[in-house]
Amino acid sequence: MAIPRVDSPQQSAPCRIVVAGGSYGGITSVLTLLDLIDGKPLRVGLETQFSRDLRVQRKFEIVLLDKREGFFHTVGAPLAHVSRRHVKPFWRKFASFDDLHRPEVHIVQGSLKNVDLESKSLTFKGCGSGSGESSLTYDYLILATGLQRPWPIVPTADNHDQYVRDAEAHIAGIENAREKSVVVIGGGAVGVEMAGEIKNHHPNHSVTLVHSRSQVLSNEPLPDDFKDRALEVLREEGVEVLLNERPSVDLDAKELVFADGREVNPGFVLMAASKWIPGTMYLPDSALDEEGYVKVSATLTLASEDSKNPTHFAIGDIARVSGIKRAGAALRMGCVAAINIYAAMLAQEGLTEESAYNDWPEVPPMIALAVGKQALTFGPGQGTKWGVDVMEQTFGDDLGWTFSLRYLDLLDYYEPLKAHEPVGADVMPGQ
Structure with a gap:
């Protein structure tokens, strides 16, 4: 999509680009x-629709705003929250990446509270020692704030040390479960993953997955043969699966009461059945669909925005786009948003007759799912694949963390696991 040529303004202040959210999409935007x-x-490998010899003359200021002090490997959360030796490696402080140690890059720890689209300003609440409310103006804004999900699906701590304490306490709960009995409620991707990881890393525990529908992954737009195979793999890995059951749950008492009156008291109950909420409460309703996702154009700008003067972009899990929410898609969306901001600036400075946006394509359903020692994948033209070899190819031995860091050219900052314990697999709408 072309951006019309605009007369170059007389600007001396740096162009401020705020990236709200420092997970897969956000950090990719900054690096791109x-x-x-x-x-x-x-580093992401996408091509631009403008000559790479062109250079924007205006100086840059990039602000990365995130409530956490680091980049957390969300895809690996079920593994990190089950296996003690995986807790620390999957959270890397932003300060540990030399690529971000530049005068034009500022890391701000805080939660976005409000965005004024007209005045191009935002307010955020600081975390940690800077807990007051502050404001920022910007020239461009990339929103990558993701979904709101409860613990232990994702960390709720905003700093590494508290996260480690939370994760280790959670793992202790699994380890010390009465009669080594664990029940996972919810058979979506996260529940399937959690159940598989618990059984893989605590093989002497009995692990039961309870789901209210007749198939696991019932809400995903995937073929029946994939869902059926996922169920088979779960059972092969030693997980008991109860379908068409919706028990009432008392987490404090660790009590489940089924519709037929049966009462079950497992030693540990993990809830994985919550509906995820887009973290977009800071935007006006006009920018959102009925479920709270951001309505975007093909170029990932807000759909209501003038395409001749783009300012606001939404990427990752909060963007209303086709396909299943995946980390791999968020990585590439972050690159597309960054390219399009640079293209807009080239056009604004009159450096080309026209500069072209990269469009985000229609994406068919695809998924990579790790279940215990095996993984399953589905994508257009490949059908359903599964097995231990699929796990190795898709996730490696750390649920794709090494693959993600290599993709972003950040692998030099990763300290590989040194323990000799076999590494299990993990789930989530994957790479």
Whole structure:
């Protein structure tokens, strides 16, 4: 999509680009912007629709705003929250990445509270020692704030040390479960993953997955043969699966009461059945659909925005786009948003007759799911694949963390696991 040429303004202040959210999409946006500024090949590997020899003349200021002090490997959460030796490696502080140690990059820890689209300003509440409310103006804004999900699906702590305490306490609960009995409620991707990881890393525990529908993964737009195979793999891994059951749950008493009156008292209950909520409460209702996702154009700008003067972009899990929410898609969306901001600036400075946006394509349903020692994948043209070899190819031995860091050219900052314990697998709408 072309951006019309605009007369170059007389601007001396740096162009401030705020990226709200520092997970897969957000950190990719920042790194891609830096590659564009430096004239380097894009680490994500996408092509631009403008000549790479062109350089924006205006200086940049990039603000990465996130409630956490680091990049957490969300895809690996079920593994990190089941296996003690995986807790610390999956959270990398932003300060540990030398690529971000630049004068034009500012890391701000805080939660976005309000965005004024007209005045191009936002307010956020600081975390930790800076817990007051502050405001920022910007020239461009990339929203990558993800979904609101409860613990232990994702960390709720905003700092690494508290997260480690939370995760280790959670794992202790599994380890010390009465009669080594664990029940996972909810047979979506996260529940399937959690059940598989618990059984894989605590093989002497009895693990039961309870789901209210007749198939696991019932809410995902996937073929029946994939869902049926996922159920078979769960059972092969030693997980008992109860379908068409919706027990009432008392987490404090660790009590489940089924519709037929049966009462079950497992030693540990894990809830994985919550509906995820887009973290978009800071936007006006006009920018959102009925479920709270951001309505975006093909170029990932807000759908209501003038395409001739783009300012606001939404990427990752909060964007209303086709396909299943996946980390891999968020990575590429972050790159597309950064390219499009740079293209808009080229056009604004009159450096080309026109600069072109990259469009985000229609994406068919695809998934990578880790279940215990095996993984399952589905995508257009490949059908359903599963097995231990699929796990190795898709997730490696750390649920895709090494793959993600290598993709972002950040692998130099990763401290590999040194323990000799076999590494299990993990789930989530994957790579």
